[in-house]
Amino acid sequence: MKEITREGVSYMTIRRLPQYMPLLRAALDAGDHCVSSTKISDFFGLDPVLVRKDLASIGITGQARLGFPVRELIGGIERFLGWDNLSEAFVIGAGNLGRALAGYGGFGQHGLKIVALFDTDPEKVGKVIAGKRVTDMTKFASLVERLRVPIAILTVPPEAAQDAADAAIAAGIKAIWNFTPTKLTLPDAIIVEQVDLAASLAVLSSRLVSATRTPRQYEEQPVNDM
Amino acid sequence: MKEITREGVSYMTIRRLPQYMPLLRAALDAGDHCVSSTKISDFFGLDPVLVRKDLASIGITGQARLGFPVRELIGGIERFLGWDNLSEAFVIGAGNLGRALAGYGGFGQHGLKIVALFDTDPEKVGKVIAGKRVTDMTKFASLVERLRVPIAILTVPPEAAQDAADAAIAAGIKAIWNFTPTKLTLPDAIIVEQVDLAASLAVLSSRLVSATRTPRQYEEQPVNDM
DNA sequence: TAGATTGTTAATCGATTAACAATC
DNA sequence: TAGATTGTTAATCGATTAACAATC
Numbered sequence: 001m002k003e004i005t006r007e008g009v010s011y012m013t014i015r016r017l018p019q020y021m022p023l024l025r026a027a028l029d030a031g032d033h034c035v036s037s038t039k040i041s042d043f044f045g046l047d048p049v050l051v052r053k054d055l056a057s058i059g060i061t062g063q064a065r066l067g068f069p070v071r072e073l074i075g076g077i078e079r080f081l082g083w084d085n086l087s088e089a090f091v092i093g094a095g096n097l098g099r100a101l102a103g104y105g106g107f108g109q110h111g112l113k114i115v116a117l118f119d120t121d122p123e124k125v126g127k128v129i130a131g132k133r134v135t136d137m138t139k140f141a142s143l144v145e146r147l148r149v150p151i152a153i154l155t156v157p158p159e160a161a162q163d164a165a166d167a168a169i170a171a172g173i174k175a176i177w178n179f180t181p182t183k184l185t186l187p188d189a190i191i192v193e194q195v196d197l198a199a200s201l202a203v204l205s206s207r208l209v210s211a212t213r214t215p216r217q218y219e220e221q222p223v224n225d226m
Numbered sequence: 227m228k229e230i231t232r233e234g235v236s237y238m239t240i241r242r243l244p245q246y247m248p249l250l251r252a253a254l255d256a257g258d259h260c261v262s263s264t265k266i267s268d269f270f271g272l273d274p275v276l277v278r279k280d281l282a283s284i285g286i287t288g289q290a291r292l293g294f295p296v297r298e299l300i301g302g303i304e305r306f307l308g309w310d311n312l313s314e315a316f317v318i319g320a321g322n323l324g325r326a327l328a329g330y331g332g333f334g335q336h337g338l339k340i341v342a343l344f345d346t347d348p349e350k351v352g353k354v355i356a357g358k359r360v361t362d363m364t365k366f367a368s369l370v371e372r373l374r375v376p377i378a379i380l381t382v383p384p385e386a387a388q389d390a391a392d393a394a395i396a397a398g399i400k401a402i403w404n405f406t407p408t409k410l411t412l413p414d415a416i417i418v419e420q421v422d423l424a425a426s427l428a429v430l431s432s433r434l435v436s437a438t439r440t441p442r443q444y445e446e447q448p449v450n451d452m
Numbered sequence: 453t454a455g456a457t458t459g460t461t462a463a464t465c466g467a468t469t470a471a472c473a474a475t476c
Numbered sequence: 477t478a479g480a481t482t483g484t485t486a487a488t489c490g491a492t493t494a495a496c497a498a499t500c
Contacts, residue, residue, distance in 0.1 A: 014432050015425035019409070036457065042410075052458065064458045064499040069492060075491065081428050082435035096329055100322030106407065110427050150434060157369035158332070172439070174432050177427070181332065183245070183270075191437065194432035197421065199241040201336050201403070202307050206240050208376060208401050209308035211417065236467065262481065273469060278482065290475040290482045 009080075013054045017077050018110065019044065020051075024077075028070050036067035083111030088149045089177070092164050093156035094127070094134045096120040097179055101153060103130040115149060141171035150174040158182045235306075239280045243303050244336065246272065250303075254296050261294035305368055309337030314375045315403070318390050319382035320345040320353070320360045327379060329356040341375060367397035376400040384408045422433075 011188070023043055027035045037055070041048040055061075057070060058080045061070040078084045086108070091098045094117040101107075102114050117134045118127060127134045135143070152168040154176055156162060161182035168176060175191035178184060181198055249269055253261045263281070267274040277404040279296060281287075284306045304310045312334070317324045320343040327333075328340050345351060346363045353360045361369070369375070378394040380387060380402055387408035394402060401417035404410060407424055 009432075011429070012491070014429050015422070018424040018428040019422070021424075022407075022409075033273075038457080045307070047455090049459090049494080050492065053492085056459070062458055063458055066500075067457070080432065080435075082431045087434065095306060096322050100326050102321055109428075110424055111431055112427060121255055149328030150438075151430070173265055174437065176428055183248075191430060191433045193426055193433075195421075195423065195426055196245070198244040198247075198422055200419055201338060202240050202244040202334075203237070203309045204377070204401055204403055204417060205313060205337055206235075206306065206315065207417045207419075209306075211400065212376075238467070264481080274481090275470080275483090276468065279468085282483070288482055291476075291480055293481070 009057045013057055016044075016046075016054055017058070017081060020054075021077060021109075022076065024070055024074050028074065032070055034063070034067040035070050035073070037062070039067070073202070078111070081111065085111065086113040087111055087151055088113050088147065089113045089151035089153050090115060090140065090144065090149050090173075091117040091132075091153045091155060092119075092137070092140070092168065093117075093154065093160075094121070094124045094129070095155060095157075097157035098153070099129050101155065102132050102181075105130075112151070114148065114153070116143070137167075140167065144168075144171040144173060148172075151177060153177045153179065155179045187214075233417075235283045238284055240307075241271075241272075242280055242308060243284070245301065247335075250296055250300050254300065256304045258296055260263065260289070260293040261296050261299070263288070263292070283318050287430075306339070309335070311337065312339040313337055314339050314341045314373065315377035315379050316341060316366065316370065316375050316399075317343040317345075317358075317381060318345075318363070318366070318394065319380065319386075320347070320350045320355070321383075321413060323380060324379070324381035327381065327405075328358050331356075332421055338377070340379070341373065342369070366393065370394075370397040370399060374398075377403060379403045379405065382407045 018039055023040060024035065036050040037051040041051045049157060052062070055073070055076075058076060060068065060073060060076045068103075075084070089112055091102055091114055098117055102117055107114065116132050117129060118140050119134055119139045120137045124134050125136045150173065152165075152173045152175070154164060156164045158180050159182075161178070161180040162184060165176055165178070165184045165186060169190055170187060173190075175193070176184065176186070177193050177195070179195045181196075184192060186192060246266055249266060250261065253349045263274040264276040266272075267277045278288070281299070281302075284302060286294065286299060286302045301310070315338055317328055317340055324343055328343055333340065340358060343355060344363045344366050345360055348400050350360050351362045376399065378391075378399045378401070380390060380394075382390045384406050385408075387404070387406040390412060391402055391404070391410045391412060395412060395416055398418075401419070402410065402412070403419050403421070405421045407422075410418060412419060
């Protein structure tokens with residue numbers, strides 16, 4: 001088992017690594033023992049050197065002439081991302097978005113296990129979504145402590161986001177995956193990952209404007225990457 | 227009305243611009259005529275020069291000693307992003323995620339108007355979500371053509387994503403906001419913006435691994451930005 | 453061996469930060 | 477005027493790409 005490096009891995013590399021996984025899993029299913037950086041890069045329109053750099057930066061090496069051993073590659077990426085051990089998460093906010101995330105079956109492959117949803121609305125409390133119970137928010141702190149849940153997924157209305165985040169931190173949550181558009185002010189030690197739909201939409205709509213208002217320009221737009 | 231530049235605006239700038247908006251709207255509500263780059267940058271932990279560069283790149287200039295006129299600033303950003311004219315969108319896939327997006331009231335401020343949802347499931351067709359009707363997917367093409375809807379928001383199951391995208395393009399859709407984890411293969415002229423939750427989760431979980439497996443490291447992690 | 457592929461070192465490119473003059 | 481703030485030019489930093497030697 002190779003040593004996984006942790007320092008010196010760039011932000012962009014971390015974002016690309018999970019994208020490699022479906023291709024690698026497909027290769028494994030097809031019975032391939034090795035996969036070349038060229039095969040990976042072709043699929044994503046990347047430079048093969050970039051793929052090798054990504055893999056080298058987490059300590060995975062290939063073999064000249066053969067490529068990278070698929071099984072080790074998958075294991076290495078999973079280990080680097082912490083996807084080899086499931087991390088448990090609570091969803092705060094059992095609206096449509098919270099329920100959509102709770103119902104998504106794919107997070108298991110990404111090392112995430114949603115355990116329960118929380119809400120303040122008595123109408124919602126008690127319901128079960130994809131096998132996960134909607135629990136009253138008053139029980140949040142004690143359950144975080146008892147189950148040592150490290151992650152809160154925030155899907156409350158924007159105006160409730162800061163309070164919910166504060167409550168989560170007070171309860172001992174280590175990381176917040178924030179799906180609300182609210183910018184949170186939290187202690188530095190807390191890990192916050194923002195899902196910024198406004199930014200994503202801005203990229204889309206600014207390209208659309210370029211394409212429609214000045215048709216000739218859209219071929220010169222920066223490539224999709226996010 | 228100042229001229230808005232379109233070329234030479236970086237990807238990161240485009241992603242930051244919408245984040246400035248809530249602060250600017252708040253300043254406007256508070257009756258401020260001007261806001262300085264320092265005030266904006268403080269709020270986000272950015273360098274004030276970066277804010278000025280962002281604004282300069284879309285052709286907005288400030289006044290020494292005063293800062294930037296709030297009203298012009300808001301107008302300029304909205305115009306650059308195309309948020310001054312509402313773009314209409316169809317949601318394909320009326321599951322929890324599609325319904326969550328259809329029910330979100332904030333897109334109007336971001337120049338997006340969700341007009342209807344589409345699904346193949348007869349159980350869902352006919353229902354109304356936040357005033358938007360769930361329509362049978364068979365009617366998609368004719369409605370895109372009739373209403374000249376430029377944007378499709380893709381919230382179908384992963385395995386249905388490519389087919390749905392192909393259908394959208396065939397119908398005349400110009401841009402796809404893809405919420406599925408499926409990498410789409412589409413003509414170059416089509417604008418695709420990927421909401422990549424796996425990438426976002428990878429950033430979160432790799433930091434969490436660093437923090438828990440090697441506690442001393444987490445202070446040296448790259449800053450939040452997404 | 454020959455050739456495909458990796459891994460490393462240097463060059464390029466782009467974005468951010470630093471320094472400082474210009475302005476109101 | 478003095479001082480806060482902008483805008484520009486240069487320096488730094490980081491990520492990507494190019495060139496090429498090493499390897500199986």
